[in-house]
Amino acid sequence: MVKYKIKKNDTVKVVCGKDKGKTGKVVKIDSNKGRVVVQGVNLVKKAMKPKSQNEKGGIVSIEAAMDISNVRMICKKCGPTRLGFKVDGKEKTRICKKCGDTI
Numbered sequence: 001m002v003k004y005k006i007k008k009n010d011t012v013k014v015v016c017g018k019d020k021g022k023t024g025k026v027v028k029i030d031s032n033k034g035r036v037v038v039q040g041v042n043l044v045k046k047a048m049k050p051k052s053q054n055e056k057g058g059i060v061s062i063e064a065a066m067d068i069s070n071v072r073m074i075c076k077k078c079g080p081t082r083l084g085f086k087v088d089g090k091e092k093t094r095i096c097k098k099c100g101d102t103i
């Protein structure tokens, strides 16, 4: 299994596809498939059947998973960037590959 540097609750920027340029929070990561779900991004309309008498069903927008390579972490200095790791003793921190700042 591949370890991804992006984690749940990270704010990422979409660099590919129809929602290019949007930013959002990572709500789900499927590291087996290399897919992420980002809040408010890659919305698809889905027809919901009413589950109970209180629900109407109808068309709802949900976030569809997309390839993890379509999103980048955001560095305050450089913008969307790739991440690296810096190991300091036992601490492992994520850094921007461009400027070396901790993210």
Ligand SMILES: [Zn+2]
Pocket (backbone or CB within 6 Å): 075, 076, 077, 078, 079, 081, 096, 097, 098, 099, 100, 101
């Ligand atoms: Zn940077």
